[in-house]
Amino acid sequence: MxxxxxxxxxxxxxxxxxxxxxxxxxxxxxxxxxxxxxxxxxxxxxxxxxxxxxxxxxxxxxxxxxxxxxxxxxxxxxxxxxxxxxxxxxxxxxxxxxxxxxxxxxxxxxxxxxxxxxxxxxxxxxxxxxxxxxxKSLQPLPDSWSGFTDVEARYRHRYVDLIINPEVRDTLRKRSLAIRTIRNFLDSRGFLEIETPTLQVEAGGADARPFVTHHNTLDLELYLRIATELHLKRLVVGGFERVYEIGRIFRNEGISTRHNPEFTMLEMYCAYGDYKDLMDFTEEMLLQCATSVCGTSDLVYQGQVLNFKQPFKRIRMVDAIKEVTGKDVESMKTFDEVKACATEIGVRLDGEKTRGEVINTIFEEKVEHTLIQPTFIIDYPVEISPLTKAHRDRPGEVERFELMVAGRELANGYSELTDPLDQRARLEEQARKKAAGDVEAMPLDLDFILAMEYGMPPTMGIGIGIDRLVMLLTDSASIRDVIAFPTMKPHKEEKPEQSV
RNA sequence: GGAUCAUUAGCUCAACGGUAGAGCAGUUGCCUCUUAAGCAAUUGGUUCUGGGUUCGAAUCCCGGAUGAUCCA
Structure with a gap:
Protein backbone atom coordinates (compact mmCIF):
# COMPACT_ATOMS: atom_id res chain seq x y z
CA MET A 1 0.00 0.00 0.00
CA LYS A 136 20.87 1.19 -4.68
CA SER A 137 19.57 3.99 -2.49
CA LEU A 138 15.80 4.29 -2.19
CA GLN A 139 15.54 7.68 -0.50
CA PRO A 140 16.11 11.06 -2.13
CA LEU A 141 18.88 13.13 -0.62
CA PRO A 142 18.31 16.72 0.42
CA ASP A 143 19.32 19.21 -2.21
CA SER A 144 23.01 19.77 -1.64
CA TRP A 145 22.94 23.39 -2.71
CA SER A 146 20.32 24.69 -0.31
CA GLY A 147 21.49 22.18 2.24
CA PHE A 148 19.90 20.28 5.09
CA THR A 149 19.40 22.82 7.84
CA ASP A 150 16.32 21.80 9.81
CA VAL A 151 17.89 21.13 13.19
CA GLU A 152 15.31 18.65 14.34
CA ALA A 153 15.49 16.65 11.14
CA ARG A 154 19.26 16.68 11.28
CA TYR A 155 19.34 15.20 14.78
CA ARG A 156 16.60 12.69 14.10
CA HIS A 157 18.15 11.47 10.86
CA ARG A 158 21.78 11.96 11.63
CA TYR A 159 22.87 9.64 8.82
CA VAL A 160 21.42 12.12 6.31
CA ASP A 161 23.06 14.98 8.17
CA LEU A 162 26.38 13.15 7.91
CA ILE A 163 25.96 12.54 4.19
CA ILE A 164 25.08 16.15 3.45
CA ASN A 165 26.97 18.25 5.99
CA PRO A 166 30.74 17.65 6.03
CA GLU A 167 31.23 19.68 9.21
CA VAL A 168 29.22 17.11 11.16
CA ARG A 169 31.62 14.40 10.10
CA ASP A 170 34.50 16.70 10.94
CA THR A 171 33.17 17.30 14.46
CA LEU A 172 32.85 13.60 15.16
CA ARG A 173 36.35 12.98 13.81
CA LYS A 174 37.68 15.65 16.13
CA ARG A 175 35.80 14.10 19.01
CA SER A 176 37.52 10.82 18.32
CA LEU A 177 40.89 12.55 18.08
CA ALA A 178 40.36 14.38 21.37
CA ILE A 179 39.54 11.15 23.18
CA ARG A 180 42.49 9.41 21.55
CA THR A 181 44.74 12.24 22.64
CA ILE A 182 43.58 11.91 26.23
CA ARG A 183 44.10 8.14 26.17
CA ASN A 184 47.58 8.54 24.77
CA PHE A 185 48.37 11.21 27.34
CA LEU A 186 47.26 9.03 30.22
CA ASP A 187 48.60 5.76 28.87
CA SER A 188 52.03 7.30 28.31
CA ARG A 189 52.07 8.29 31.98
CA GLY A 190 51.40 4.80 33.22
CA PHE A 191 47.65 5.03 33.71
CA LEU A 192 45.46 1.99 33.42
CA GLU A 193 42.03 2.19 31.84
CA ILE A 194 39.54 0.08 33.73
CA GLU A 195 35.82 -0.30 33.17
CA THR A 196 33.54 -0.06 36.19
CA PRO A 197 29.86 -1.01 36.46
CA THR A 198 27.19 0.96 34.67
CA LEU A 199 24.46 -0.85 36.59
CA GLN A 200 24.73 -0.05 40.25
CA VAL A 201 22.78 -0.88 43.39
CA GLU A 202 23.42 2.64 44.70
CA ALA A 203 24.07 5.55 42.34
CA GLY A 204 26.71 7.63 44.10
CA GLY A 205 29.67 9.86 43.36
CA ALA A 206 27.75 12.96 42.28
CA ASP A 207 24.72 15.08 43.11
CA ALA A 208 22.27 13.98 40.45
CA ARG A 209 19.12 11.99 39.93
CA PRO A 210 19.71 8.56 38.44
CA PHE A 211 17.79 6.49 35.92
CA VAL A 212 16.21 3.44 37.48
CA THR A 213 16.01 0.04 35.89
CA HIS A 214 15.22 -3.48 36.97
CA HIS A 215 17.05 -6.77 36.82
CA ASN A 216 14.51 -9.52 36.28
CA THR A 217 16.41 -12.58 37.46
CA LEU A 218 17.62 -10.96 40.64
CA ASP A 219 14.34 -9.04 40.96
CA LEU A 220 16.44 -6.04 41.83
CA GLU A 221 16.14 -2.30 41.34
CA LEU A 222 19.32 -1.03 39.73
CA TYR A 223 20.49 2.46 38.84
CA LEU A 224 22.47 3.65 35.87
CA ARG A 225 25.66 5.24 37.13
CA ILE A 226 25.84 8.99 37.61
CA ALA A 227 29.62 8.87 38.13
CA THR A 228 32.47 6.38 38.09
CA GLU A 229 34.17 7.86 41.15
CA LEU A 230 33.37 5.38 43.89
CA HIS A 231 34.47 2.35 41.89
CA LEU A 232 37.64 3.91 40.54
CA LYS A 233 38.62 4.79 44.11
CA ARG A 234 38.06 1.18 45.14
CA LEU A 235 40.62 0.32 42.46
CA VAL A 236 43.07 2.75 44.04
CA VAL A 237 42.47 1.00 47.37
CA GLY A 238 43.22 -2.24 45.54
CA GLY A 239 46.64 -0.98 44.55
CA PHE A 240 46.22 0.56 41.10
CA GLU A 241 47.98 3.86 41.62
CA ARG A 242 46.92 5.38 38.30
CA VAL A 243 43.52 4.55 36.86
CA TYR A 244 41.00 6.16 34.60
CA GLU A 245 37.81 5.49 32.77
CA ILE A 246 36.25 7.27 29.82
CA GLY A 247 32.67 6.24 30.08
CA ARG A 248 29.05 6.98 29.56
CA ILE A 249 27.29 8.63 32.47
CA PHE A 250 23.52 8.89 32.85
CA ARG A 251 21.76 11.65 34.71
CA ASN A 252 18.01 11.91 34.82
CA GLU A 253 17.85 15.64 34.32
CA GLY A 254 16.74 18.19 31.77
CA ILE A 255 17.99 18.56 28.24
CA SER A 256 19.64 21.78 27.11
CA THR A 257 22.43 23.03 24.90
CA ARG A 258 24.80 21.89 27.66
CA HIS A 259 23.08 18.77 28.95
CA ASN A 260 22.28 15.44 27.39
CA PRO A 261 20.84 12.69 29.64
CA GLU A 262 23.71 10.43 28.67
CA PHE A 263 27.12 11.94 28.24
CA THR A 264 30.76 10.96 28.38
CA MET A 265 33.05 11.67 31.26
CA LEU A 266 36.70 11.05 31.91
CA GLU A 267 37.49 10.25 35.52
CA MET A 268 41.10 9.89 36.48
CA TYR A 269 42.73 9.03 39.82
CA CYS A 270 46.39 9.24 40.66
CA ALA A 271 47.89 8.23 43.98
CA TYR A 272 50.31 10.37 45.99
CA GLY A 273 49.36 13.70 44.47
CA ASP A 274 47.14 16.54 45.67
CA TYR A 275 44.84 19.02 43.96
CA LYS A 276 47.66 21.42 43.17
CA ASP A 277 49.55 18.73 41.28
CA LEU A 278 46.28 17.89 39.61
CA MET A 279 45.82 21.42 38.28
CA ASP A 280 49.27 21.27 36.64
CA PHE A 281 48.40 17.89 35.21
CA THR A 282 45.05 19.10 33.89
CA GLU A 283 46.57 22.15 32.22
CA GLU A 284 49.06 19.97 30.42
CA MET A 285 46.47 17.48 29.25
CA LEU A 286 44.07 20.14 27.95
CA LEU A 287 46.85 21.99 26.18
CA GLN A 288 47.74 18.77 24.45
CA CYS A 289 44.11 18.27 23.39
CA ALA A 290 43.95 21.79 21.98
CA THR A 291 47.15 21.51 20.01
CA SER A 292 46.47 18.02 18.70
CA VAL A 293 42.87 18.71 17.66
CA CYS A 294 43.08 22.38 16.67
CA GLY A 295 46.79 22.87 16.10
CA THR A 296 46.88 25.83 18.47
CA SER A 297 46.50 26.77 22.12
CA ASP A 298 44.13 29.59 21.18
CA LEU A 299 40.69 28.15 20.59
CA VAL A 300 38.07 30.25 18.90
CA TYR A 301 34.79 29.50 20.61
CA GLN A 302 31.61 31.30 19.59
CA GLY A 303 33.55 34.37 18.63
CA GLN A 304 35.83 34.44 21.68
CA VAL A 305 39.44 33.38 21.83
CA LEU A 306 40.17 30.95 24.66
CA ASN A 307 43.79 30.70 25.61
CA PHE A 308 44.81 27.25 26.83
CA LYS A 309 48.45 28.09 27.45
CA GLN A 310 49.68 27.24 30.94
CA PRO A 311 49.22 28.29 33.59
CA PHE A 312 45.52 28.94 33.96
CA LYS A 313 44.37 31.52 36.46
CA ARG A 314 43.74 30.05 39.93
CA ILE A 315 41.47 31.85 42.33
CA ARG A 316 39.65 30.93 45.53
CA MET A 317 35.88 30.80 45.21
CA VAL A 318 35.39 33.49 47.86
CA ASP A 319 37.88 35.75 46.10
CA ALA A 320 36.17 35.25 42.75
CA ILE A 321 32.89 36.26 44.38
CA LYS A 322 34.58 39.32 45.84
CA GLU A 323 35.99 40.30 42.43
CA VAL A 324 32.63 40.16 40.73
CA THR A 325 30.19 41.28 43.43
CA GLY A 326 32.42 43.21 45.80
CA LYS A 327 31.07 41.11 48.66
CA ASP A 328 33.47 39.48 51.10
CA VAL A 329 31.51 36.35 51.89
CA GLU A 330 34.54 34.87 53.61
CA SER A 331 34.11 37.33 56.44
CA MET A 332 30.47 36.36 56.87
CA LYS A 333 30.66 33.54 59.34
CA THR A 334 27.02 32.56 59.68
CA PHE A 335 24.33 31.20 57.43
CA ASP A 336 22.11 34.21 58.11
CA GLU A 337 24.83 36.64 57.05
CA VAL A 338 25.54 35.01 53.69
CA LYS A 339 21.83 34.52 53.11
CA ALA A 340 21.21 38.22 53.64
CA CYS A 341 24.11 38.97 51.30
CA ALA A 342 22.62 36.71 48.61
CA THR A 343 19.28 38.43 48.89
CA GLU A 344 20.93 41.83 48.75
CA ILE A 345 22.70 41.12 45.47
CA GLY A 346 19.66 39.48 43.91
CA VAL A 347 20.57 35.80 44.15
CA ARG A 348 17.46 33.66 44.48
CA LEU A 349 17.90 30.84 46.95
CA ASP A 350 16.10 27.55 46.58
CA GLY A 351 16.27 25.47 49.72
CA GLU A 352 19.94 26.03 50.58
CA LYS A 353 20.38 25.10 54.21
CA THR A 354 24.01 25.83 54.98
CA ARG A 355 26.45 28.69 54.64
CA GLY A 356 28.54 26.80 52.11
CA GLU A 357 25.57 26.00 49.91
CA VAL A 358 24.59 29.66 49.78
CA ILE A 359 28.13 30.72 48.90
CA ASN A 360 28.18 28.15 46.11
CA THR A 361 24.85 29.40 44.79
CA ILE A 362 26.13 32.97 44.79
CA PHE A 363 29.14 31.78 42.83
CA GLU A 364 27.06 29.88 40.30
CA GLU A 365 24.59 32.73 39.80
CA LYS A 366 26.93 35.69 39.76
CA VAL A 367 30.41 34.52 38.86
CA GLU A 368 30.40 31.34 36.81
CA HIS A 369 29.17 32.87 33.54
CA THR A 370 31.79 35.62 33.73
CA LEU A 371 34.71 33.19 33.65
CA ILE A 372 35.58 32.96 29.97
CA GLN A 373 39.29 32.15 29.95
CA PRO A 374 40.26 28.82 31.54
CA THR A 375 40.15 29.46 35.29
CA PHE A 376 40.55 27.16 38.25
CA ILE A 377 38.14 28.05 41.01
CA ILE A 378 39.65 26.55 44.15
CA ASP A 379 38.77 25.87 47.78
CA TYR A 380 35.11 24.87 47.84
CA PRO A 381 32.77 24.78 50.83
CA VAL A 382 32.84 21.41 52.56
CA GLU A 383 29.04 21.11 52.56
CA ILE A 384 28.86 20.60 48.79
CA SER A 385 31.91 18.36 48.54
CA PRO A 386 31.29 15.10 50.43
CA LEU A 387 34.13 13.19 48.78
CA THR A 388 36.87 15.79 49.10
CA LYS A 389 39.65 16.02 51.66
CA ALA A 390 39.36 18.88 54.14
CA HIS A 391 41.55 21.88 53.35
CA ARG A 392 44.88 21.58 55.11
CA ASP A 393 44.76 25.24 56.28
CA ARG A 394 41.21 26.52 56.02
CA PRO A 395 38.47 25.05 58.20
CA GLY A 396 35.12 24.68 56.42
CA GLU A 397 36.75 24.40 53.03
CA VAL A 398 38.03 21.47 50.98
CA GLU A 399 40.87 21.03 48.53
CA ARG A 400 38.77 21.10 45.43
CA PHE A 401 38.76 22.98 42.15
CA GLU A 402 36.46 23.33 39.23
CA LEU A 403 37.81 24.42 35.88
CA MET A 404 35.65 27.07 34.27
CA VAL A 405 35.89 27.83 30.56
CA ALA A 406 33.57 29.92 28.42
CA GLY A 407 31.37 30.56 31.42
CA ARG A 408 30.72 26.96 32.27
CA GLU A 409 32.15 24.05 34.22
CA LEU A 410 34.50 21.81 32.31
CA ALA A 411 36.20 19.79 35.02
CA ASN A 412 36.00 19.05 38.72
CA GLY A 413 38.95 17.76 40.70
CA TYR A 414 40.23 17.38 44.23
CA SER A 415 42.48 15.94 46.83
CA GLU A 416 40.45 12.84 47.51
CA LEU A 417 39.07 12.27 50.95
CA THR A 418 40.91 9.26 52.36
CA ASP A 419 39.98 9.46 56.01
CA PRO A 420 37.39 6.67 56.42
CA LEU A 421 35.84 8.14 59.54
CA ASP A 422 35.45 11.57 57.99
CA GLN A 423 34.10 9.93 54.83
CA ARG A 424 31.53 8.02 56.84
CA ALA A 425 30.42 11.19 58.61
CA ARG A 426 30.09 13.07 55.33
CA LEU A 427 28.06 10.35 53.64
CA GLU A 428 25.87 9.95 56.70
CA GLU A 429 25.11 13.65 56.40
CA GLN A 430 24.23 13.07 52.73
CA ALA A 431 21.99 10.19 53.70
CA ARG A 432 20.18 12.46 56.15
CA LYS A 433 19.56 14.97 53.39
CA LYS A 434 18.32 12.22 51.14
CA ALA A 435 15.95 11.00 53.83
CA ALA A 436 14.74 14.58 54.21
CA GLY A 437 13.77 14.62 50.54
CA ASP A 438 16.87 15.87 48.72
CA VAL A 439 16.70 13.77 45.56
CA GLU A 440 20.24 14.66 44.54
CA ALA A 441 21.93 13.76 47.83
CA MET A 442 24.25 10.78 47.78
CA PRO A 443 23.30 7.43 49.25
CA LEU A 444 25.32 5.85 52.05
CA ASP A 445 27.51 3.34 50.23
CA LEU A 446 28.74 1.16 53.09
CA ASP A 447 30.97 -0.98 50.90
CA PHE A 448 32.74 2.15 49.69
CA ILE A 449 33.35 3.18 53.28
CA LEU A 450 34.60 -0.32 54.06
CA ALA A 451 37.04 0.03 51.18
CA MET A 452 38.23 3.33 52.65
CA GLU A 453 38.85 1.59 55.94
CA TYR A 454 41.27 -0.79 54.25
CA GLY A 455 43.22 2.34 53.35
CA MET A 456 43.62 4.52 50.29
CA PRO A 457 46.83 6.45 49.66
CA PRO A 458 46.72 10.23 49.26
CA THR A 459 45.15 10.62 45.84
CA MET A 460 44.21 13.30 43.37
CA GLY A 461 41.24 12.74 41.11
CA ILE A 462 39.39 14.60 38.39
CA GLY A 463 36.31 14.33 36.21
CA ILE A 464 36.21 16.05 32.83
CA GLY A 465 33.12 16.39 30.67
CA ILE A 466 34.27 15.07 27.33
CA ASP A 467 31.29 16.42 25.42
CA ARG A 468 31.83 19.92 26.72
CA LEU A 469 35.52 19.70 25.94
CA VAL A 470 34.70 18.65 22.39
CA MET A 471 32.25 21.55 22.13
CA LEU A 472 35.14 23.91 22.88
CA LEU A 473 37.47 22.14 20.47
CA THR A 474 34.94 22.19 17.62
CA ASP A 475 33.28 25.56 18.31
CA SER A 476 29.93 23.83 18.79
CA ALA A 477 27.14 25.83 20.44
CA SER A 478 25.12 22.79 21.49
CA ILE A 479 26.13 19.54 23.13
CA ARG A 480 23.92 17.82 20.57
CA ASP A 481 26.33 18.82 17.85
CA VAL A 482 29.11 16.75 19.39
CA ILE A 483 26.99 13.66 20.10
CA ALA A 484 26.29 11.42 17.13
CA PHE A 485 22.81 10.50 18.29
CA PRO A 486 21.54 12.95 20.89
CA THR A 487 18.53 12.08 23.02
CA MET A 488 15.30 13.08 21.28
CA LYS A 489 11.69 12.83 22.31
CA PRO A 490 9.94 10.44 19.91
CA HIS A 491 7.86 12.24 17.37
CA LYS A 492 5.82 9.76 15.43
CA GLU A 493 6.51 6.39 13.99
CA GLU A 494 8.67 6.85 10.95
CA LYS A 495 9.73 3.87 8.94
CA PRO A 496 10.08 2.90 5.32
CA GLU A 497 6.97 1.54 3.66
CA GLN A 498 6.63 -2.09 2.75
CA SER A 499 8.05 -2.95 -0.61
CA VAL A 500 5.54 -3.40 -3.41
C1' G B 1 8.74 24.61 34.91
C1' G B 2 8.10 29.77 32.27
C1' A B 3 8.65 33.10 27.92
C1' U B 4 9.47 33.85 22.80
C1' C B 5 9.85 31.88 18.01
C1' A B 6 9.33 27.99 14.40
C1' U B 7 6.62 23.82 11.75
C1' U B 8 3.88 24.86 3.99
C1' A B 9 6.30 19.74 -1.99
C1' G B 10 11.94 15.14 -1.07
C1' C B 11 15.30 19.79 0.33
C1' U B 12 15.55 25.33 0.90
C1' C B 13 11.91 28.90 1.18
C1' A B 14 7.45 32.35 -0.58
C1' A B 15 2.19 33.43 -0.28
C1' C B 16 -2.43 41.29 2.92
C1' G B 17 -8.10 36.62 5.72
C1' G B 18 -9.67 35.72 -1.00
C1' U B 19 -7.39 30.10 -6.85
C1' A B 20 -1.15 27.24 -2.16
C1' G B 21 3.75 29.15 -5.37
C1' A B 22 9.24 29.35 -6.62
C1' G B 23 14.26 27.33 -6.94
C1' C B 24 16.60 22.79 -6.60
C1' A B 25 15.53 17.44 -6.66
C1' G B 26 12.18 13.90 -9.60
C1' U B 27 10.08 12.48 -14.63
C1' U B 28 10.38 12.99 -20.31
C1' G B 29 13.17 14.87 -24.18
C1' C B 30 17.57 17.70 -26.34
C1' C B 31 22.71 18.37 -25.67
C1' U B 32 29.14 14.27 -25.24
C1' C B 33 29.31 19.13 -23.01
C1' U B 34 30.77 19.74 -16.80
C1' U B 35 31.63 22.18 -11.71
C1' A B 36 24.91 24.76 -8.30
C1' A B 37 26.17 22.46 -16.02
C1' G B 38 22.48 24.23 -19.78
C1' C B 39 17.67 24.25 -22.75
C1' A B 40 12.40 22.66 -23.19
C1' A B 41 8.26 20.29 -21.17
C1' U B 42 6.19 18.10 -16.85
C1' U B 43 4.66 15.45 -12.07
C1' G B 44 4.21 16.45 -7.09
C1' G B 45 0.36 19.49 -1.22
C1' U B 46 -4.17 16.25 4.98
C1' U B 47 0.01 23.98 4.80
C1' C B 48 2.46 19.57 12.20
C1' U B 49 -2.37 18.18 14.85
C1' G B 50 -7.46 19.03 17.06
C1' G B 51 -11.05 22.66 17.82
C1' G B 52 -13.03 27.79 17.11
C1' U B 53 -14.08 32.73 14.55
C1' U B 54 -15.45 33.83 9.37
C1' C B 55 -19.21 33.83 3.38
C1' G B 56 -14.07 32.28 3.11
C1' A B 57 -8.20 30.33 7.29
C1' A B 58 -1.44 28.36 5.60
C1' U B 59 -2.72 33.28 7.56
C1' C B 60 -6.78 35.30 13.22
C1' C B 61 -8.09 32.81 18.34
C1' C B 62 -7.71 28.42 21.85
C1' G B 63 -5.76 23.49 23.03
C1' G B 64 -2.03 19.68 21.74
C1' A B 65 2.75 17.66 19.44
C1' U B 66 7.81 18.37 18.17
C1' G B 67 11.93 21.48 17.90
C1' A B 68 15.03 26.05 18.64
C1' U B 69 16.58 30.03 21.81
C1' C B 70 16.46 32.51 26.40
C1' C B 71 15.16 32.45 31.58
C1' A B 72 14.57 29.77 36.34
Missing part, protein backbone atom coordinates in the same frame (compact mmCIF):
# COMPACT_ATOMS: atom_id res chain seq x y z
CA UNK A 2 1.58 3.24 -1.02
CA UNK A 3 0.85 6.63 0.44
CA UNK A 4 -0.13 9.22 -2.11
CA UNK A 5 2.71 11.58 -1.36
CA UNK A 6 5.68 13.00 -3.13
CA UNK A 7 7.93 11.10 -0.79
CA UNK A 8 6.62 7.70 -1.76
CA UNK A 9 6.46 8.64 -5.43
CA UNK A 10 10.15 9.45 -5.42
CA UNK A 11 10.79 6.18 -3.67
CA UNK A 12 8.62 4.32 -6.17
CA UNK A 13 10.70 5.70 -9.02
CA UNK A 14 13.77 4.22 -7.43
CA UNK A 15 12.06 0.92 -6.72
CA UNK A 16 11.19 0.70 -10.40
CA UNK A 17 14.82 1.26 -11.33
CA UNK A 18 15.85 -1.35 -8.78
CA UNK A 19 13.47 -3.82 -10.40
CA UNK A 20 14.82 -3.04 -13.89
CA UNK A 21 18.40 -3.49 -12.67
CA UNK A 22 17.50 -6.89 -11.25
CA UNK A 23 15.82 -7.87 -14.50
CA UNK A 24 19.06 -7.02 -16.29
CA UNK A 25 20.90 -9.42 -14.01
CA UNK A 26 22.56 -6.72 -11.97
CA UNK A 27 22.91 -7.45 -8.29
CA UNK A 28 22.03 -4.14 -6.62
CA UNK A 29 23.40 -5.11 -3.20
CA UNK A 30 26.66 -6.96 -3.85
CA UNK A 31 29.15 -8.19 -1.27
CA UNK A 32 32.39 -6.38 -1.78
CA UNK A 33 34.50 -4.10 -3.89
CA UNK A 34 38.27 -4.02 -3.94
CA UNK A 35 39.34 -0.47 -4.39
CA UNK A 36 42.91 0.54 -5.07
CA UNK A 37 42.74 4.03 -3.58
CA UNK A 38 40.71 6.29 -1.42
CA UNK A 39 39.78 9.51 -3.17
CA UNK A 40 42.03 11.65 -1.02
CA UNK A 41 44.99 9.38 -1.84
CA UNK A 42 44.44 10.03 -5.52
CA UNK A 43 44.06 13.78 -5.03
CA UNK A 44 47.41 13.80 -3.25
CA UNK A 45 49.18 11.40 -5.57
CA UNK A 46 48.19 13.32 -8.69
CA UNK A 47 48.13 16.82 -7.31
CA UNK A 48 50.79 17.89 -9.83
CA UNK A 49 49.14 16.31 -12.86
CA UNK A 50 48.56 19.06 -15.42
CA UNK A 51 45.19 19.91 -16.90
CA UNK A 52 44.14 17.94 -19.97
CA UNK A 53 46.68 15.22 -19.32
CA UNK A 54 46.10 11.63 -18.48
CA UNK A 55 48.00 8.67 -17.21
CA UNK A 56 47.69 4.97 -17.96
CA UNK A 57 47.44 4.23 -14.25
CA UNK A 58 44.38 2.07 -13.67
CA UNK A 59 42.59 2.67 -10.41
CA UNK A 60 39.45 1.41 -8.71
CA UNK A 61 37.46 3.82 -6.57
CA UNK A 62 34.12 3.70 -4.84
CA UNK A 63 31.76 5.88 -2.87
CA UNK A 64 28.44 7.65 -2.88
CA UNK A 65 27.19 9.56 -5.90
CA UNK A 66 26.49 13.08 -4.69
CA UNK A 67 26.00 14.82 -7.99
CA UNK A 68 25.85 14.09 -11.69
CA UNK A 69 26.17 16.40 -14.69
CA UNK A 70 25.33 15.95 -18.31
CA UNK A 71 23.34 12.74 -18.02
CA UNK A 72 25.96 10.91 -15.97
CA UNK A 73 28.93 11.95 -18.05
CA UNK A 74 30.40 13.57 -14.94
CA UNK A 75 29.79 12.09 -11.52
CA UNK A 76 30.91 13.49 -8.17
CA UNK A 77 31.87 10.47 -6.12
CA UNK A 78 32.49 10.88 -2.39
CA UNK A 79 34.09 8.37 -0.07
CA UNK A 80 35.06 8.81 3.57
CA UNK A 81 38.18 10.69 2.55
CA UNK A 82 36.79 13.10 -0.02
CA UNK A 83 35.76 13.55 -3.63
CA UNK A 84 36.83 12.32 -7.02
CA UNK A 85 35.08 12.99 -10.32
CA UNK A 86 34.15 10.12 -12.58
CA UNK A 87 34.33 10.85 -16.27
CA UNK A 88 31.98 8.49 -18.10
CA UNK A 89 32.49 9.12 -21.77
CA UNK A 90 30.43 7.09 -24.17
CA UNK A 91 33.52 6.21 -26.17
CA UNK A 92 34.76 4.19 -23.22
CA UNK A 93 31.54 2.44 -22.30
CA UNK A 94 29.32 0.12 -24.31
CA UNK A 95 25.66 0.74 -24.92
CA UNK A 96 24.43 -1.55 -22.15
CA UNK A 97 26.62 0.18 -19.63
CA UNK A 98 25.40 3.56 -20.73
CA UNK A 99 21.82 2.40 -20.29
CA UNK A 100 22.60 1.03 -16.85
CA UNK A 101 24.06 4.36 -15.84
CA UNK A 102 20.68 5.96 -16.36
CA UNK A 103 19.19 3.65 -13.74
CA UNK A 104 21.42 5.14 -11.09
CA UNK A 105 20.37 7.93 -8.76
CA UNK A 106 22.09 10.47 -6.62
CA UNK A 107 22.80 8.77 -3.34
CA UNK A 108 23.63 5.40 -4.87
CA UNK A 109 26.93 3.84 -3.93
CA UNK A 110 29.02 2.69 -6.86
CA UNK A 111 32.49 1.43 -7.70
CA UNK A 112 34.40 2.42 -10.84
CA UNK A 113 37.50 1.33 -12.72
CA UNK A 114 39.45 3.60 -15.03
CA UNK A 115 42.51 5.66 -15.70
CA UNK A 116 43.52 8.90 -14.08
CA UNK A 117 43.05 12.09 -15.99
CA UNK A 118 42.83 15.76 -15.16
CA UNK A 119 40.20 17.55 -17.23
CA UNK A 120 40.74 20.84 -18.95
CA UNK A 121 38.69 22.46 -16.21
CA UNK A 122 41.27 21.12 -13.77
CA UNK A 123 39.20 18.45 -12.07
CA UNK A 124 41.06 15.25 -11.27
CA UNK A 125 38.95 12.44 -12.70
CA UNK A 126 38.77 8.74 -13.23
CA UNK A 127 38.12 8.08 -16.91
CA UNK A 128 35.77 5.22 -16.41
CA UNK A 129 36.09 2.00 -18.37
CA UNK A 130 33.85 -0.04 -16.10
CA UNK A 131 31.63 0.49 -13.09
CA UNK A 132 29.33 -1.46 -10.82
CA UNK A 133 26.50 -0.70 -8.49
CA UNK A 134 27.38 -1.32 -4.86
CA UNK A 135 24.12 -0.16 -3.29
Missing amino acids: SKDSESSRLRDERLKKLQTLREQGIQPYPYKFERTHQNKDLQEKYKDLANETETQDVVKVCGRVMNERNTWMFVDLYDDSGKIQLFCHKENLDKDKLQTLKLFDKGDIIGATGTIRRTKAGELSVKVTDFELLC
